[in-house]
Amino acid sequence: MKNFKFSKRGLLFFLMFVAVLALPFITDALLGRGWVRIVDFAMLYIMLALGLNIVVGYAGLLDLGYIAFFAVGAYCYALTGSPHLALAFPQLFPDGVHLSFWIVLPMAAMLAGGMGVLLGAPTLRLRGDYLAIVTLGFGEIIRIFMNNLNAPVNLTNGPQGISRIDPVRIAGVSLNTTQSVFGITLPSVHLYFYLFLGFAALVAFVSHRLEKSRIGRAWMAIREDEIAASAMGINTRNLKLLAFAMGAMFGGVSGTLFAGFQGFVSPESFSLMESVMVLCMVVLGGMGHIYGVILGGLMLALLPEMLRHSVVPLQQAMFGKVIIDPESLRMLLFGIALIVVMLYRPAGLWPSPVRRRELASDEAAERV
Amino acid sequence: MEIFLQQIINGLVQGSVYALVALGYTMVYGILGLINFAHGEVVMTGAMLALSALTALIGWGVSPLLALPVSLMLAMAGCMALGYGIERIAYRPLRHAPRLAPLITAIGVSIVLQNLAMMIWGREYHAFPQLIINRPHLIFGAIINDIQIIIVVMAIGLMAGLMVVVHRTRLGRAMRAVAENQHAAQLMGVDVNRVISITFMIGSALAAVAGLMVSANYGLAHYYMGFLLGLKAFTAAVLGGIGNLRGAMLGGLLLGLIESLGAGYIGDITGGFMGSQYQDVFAFLVLIAVLVFRPSGLLGERLAERA
Structure with a gap:
């Protein structure tokens, strides 16, 4: 049983590994040429x-x-x-x-x-x-x-x-x-x-x-x-x-x-x-937690680009033309995203388990 | 000698603006232990609001002598509302969160404000209307003009007023109590949330005045002007000992002086190797030197390390 579990985990890692290796081809196919950069x-x-x-x-x-x-x-x-x-x-x-x-x-x-x-x-x-x-x-x-x-x-x-x-x-x-x-x-x-x-x-x-x-x-x-x-x-x-x-x-x-x-x-x-x-x-990702930091890096590097590619078409669809400067709109949305994420997850999106425990016990101590 | 005096005058004018902005940083830090990164943008918003109000009022034919105070009041009111809103939305919910969380929301607020300003007022520089005849005065060969005199006098007046509020009124006592110990202050019946809100509002009102001063002095306002100004003012606050009101004033004035003297004389000192483009380096070099030799700032108390 234990062996089976291990191999399942291993398989997951293997699939992720392959997915990451194929990432540039996936973005080429799905999103367009510019995305690999x-x-x-x-x-x-x-x-x-x-x-x-x-x-x-x-x-x-x-x-x-x-x-x-x-x-x-x-x-x-x-x-x-x-x-x-x-x-x-x-x-x-x-x-x-x-x-x-x-x-x-x-x-x-x-x-x-x-x-x-x-x-x-x-x-x-x-x-x-x-x-x-x-x-x-x-x-x-x-x-x-x-x-x-x-x-x-x-x-x-x-x-x-x-x-x-x-x-x-x-x-x-x-x-x-x-x-x-x-x-x-x-x-x-x-x-x-x-x-x-x-x-x-x-x-x-x-x-x-x-x-x-x-x-x-x-x-x-x-x-x-x-x-x-x-x-x-x-x-x-x-x-x-x-x-x-x-x-x-x-x-x-x-x-x-x-x-x-x-x-x-x-x-x-x-x-x-x-x-x-x-x-x-x-x-934002979660201080001191490697996965969290990687997630944070990915999000913050990709989010502004995604916004760049979506604000212009969105405005055209809604108003028929571009009325707000897309560059400032995208940074505005980015700023709002920073605030909202921090308000709802002050310890980061994916905090390390240790850190989460510490925060929980801090709160408990404060309540006493 | 004339050059020296001129640099002193320029430094004092610039320094009074730094001091006003630094007060906003230091008050918030004193009470919440938080760097309000968005404060520079509040200064910018104040300048922009004042400028818009001024242009509109003059357009309606209001006399400049009336338009100036009215638009200053409007800008102060706008910034107070903004300061209140920032505290309410971005800082209050995070008061017991990890220390870096409010820093990130502050950065978020500052990005939002900057881009909102860019949407509203555009990317271009806005010229400050010529309202009063800006006469230059000669003092021992150095020039100081009316606007600069008004800036220094007003800054001194406002700082004196703030000192009176903080040290002589009930509100001021409450502010000092909250800065000392939030829990104890609360137990003594101080409405901590209200005091914090008011602190933000006072700081923002001062920021609005400073914003108007800067744009009047340089004749320009710009959506990006808050960033470097805020950074320098924060440096000034740290220089004087952050959390300390007198320190912020002293730090602001000193920083202004050091910058203008440094920029004026660096060419001579280095034999033309470095020029006034290194002006901004001075602020940070001074800061690093002060912190290394006197980490609590010039007037700051030596704080015990927090356990």
């Missing part, structure tokens, strides 16, 4: 959300400048994988730097992690909301520098951003081309989808193992009660720094992927709104 971005957002989940969900440190690490990763690859540096240092790099993506990736991850430690070290003494605002300031500083470091030495090319970034290559095959495997044609967006899927799965797996590890349990102890945790012999400072560094590393990795995928980066992609968006994914 949107799903690709959703994967990037999931990676970011999982990374932020380590900082906010596990360690309980509110970080509002998370997108800065994403930016660090993206600019790392943009500088070392494009002709851009030829502008700044024509003698040194006559046609720019073209390092392989796979060399830049660990470097960017380390650099972003280092930035995380650098940001964390002086600020970790701060209480929650102060930490939030300092990280917010840090994110803005990074963005302002990216915007302005085009003079006197043109390092970031300012608001115009850096373009013509090399695509990701796997074993010499550029992912910017259409490939065919076993007779199945895979356009570039499909190839990137599988790359991102792999990375997202890796990030989810690492998150899962971290959560169950000694470190993860220590993080959660810090989140629940820092003083008690430190009394139990947990080195709270180092562990909080580690949380910052790990989260930042994941942010850096997804940033590098973003730069390779997009072929273009500009400061516009790293605004405070993006940090807020990623935070919304984590909180």
Whole structure:
């Protein structure tokens, strides 16, 4: 009997696995060509959300400048994988730097992690909301520098951003081309989808193992009660720094992927709104719960796009013409959705079982 | 020397606006322990409402000297209603929810307000009508004009008024009591919900005034103007010690001064390497420095870590 149950579960997982693998073809068939790209971005957002989940969900440190690490990763690859540096240092790099993506990736991850430690070290003494605002300031500083470091030495090319970034290559095959495997044609967006899927799965797996590890349990102890945790012999400072560094590393990795995928980066992609968006994914989905965070990432990445595709036809059907600017209408609906979901499920859409229990017992304690 | 004085004047004017907005943040934080992220949008709404009322009234031939206070009153009333509504819809139901839940609803409210404003007033910049002759005055070579004088005087008046309300009236005592300990205040017969609502309304009224001031000073209003202003004002509130009214005022003025002096002199200091486009960096650098060396802000009390 037990065996049967296991295989049923296994079958379910297998079916889900196949469904996810076939996802780009399903969206192609059902929704149209443009959707694979949107799903690709959703994967990037999931990676970011999982990374932020380590900082906010596990360690309980509110970080509002998370997108800065994403930016660090993206600019790392943009500088070392494009002709851009030829502008700044024509003698040194006559046609720019073209390092392989796979060399830049660990470097960017380390650099972003280092930035995380650098940001964390002086600020970790701060209480929650102060930490939030300092990280917010840090994110803005990074963005302002990216915007302005085009003079006197043109390092970031300012608001115009850096373009013509090399695509990701796997074993010499550029992912910017259409490939065919076993007779199945895979356009570039499909190839990137599988790359991102792999990375997202890796990030989810690492998150899962971290959560169950000694470190993860220590993080959660810090989140629940820092003083008690430190009394139990947990080195709270180092562990909080580690949380910052790990989260930042994941942010850096997804940033590098973003730069390779997009072929273009500009400061516009790293605004405070993006940090807020990623935070919304984590909180809306269910802090500290991997499935919840993935759900949140998927929803928030896809919802605005769905609204984009539905507000115009809807208005045409109702009034015969477009009377309200679709862009603002879609953001308006998005804002309303955020409020409504939080009002009805304040712990997130899919909170972790532990967290749900804690909340329930909190309420019970308050009633007494 | 003239440049220095000019930067001081600019900083004071900008700082008084920051201070008024920062008061809204700090009052709400003091009472609820919540960052009211939508406050910047309330400022924007106030500016837009005032501007629309002003344009309409002038169009009907009302004299500018009457139109200005009337439209300010209308904007304040509108923002008070808005502040009340925001608290009622987005924050009150979540008062006992996890700490981050109201933050998300606040972000939601701010997105909603911004886009509503875009639908109503469009994406374009709205020019502020020329109402009074804005005479410039020379003080030791630096220029201050009438509008700037009015802004500073009004801001000081409002802040003084707020201090009187908070420290001398029954309502103020109730507000301080709720900030101190909600449960105890309730047991002493304070209507906590009413006090919180009123706090939001006062903060929003101040925001409306600040909105009008900003648009009068720059001659412009825009649906996106609340975002950065709100962020800076929040920075000011943290700088002074969030939850502390005097701190918000001091933080606002200081931030205004630091920004304008920093932007004015950064070119000289770095030998032309960085220019005034780094103005916004100053606000955040100062913030980080203050928090690292004095985490409770300039005037904040050192709070015991919450168990």
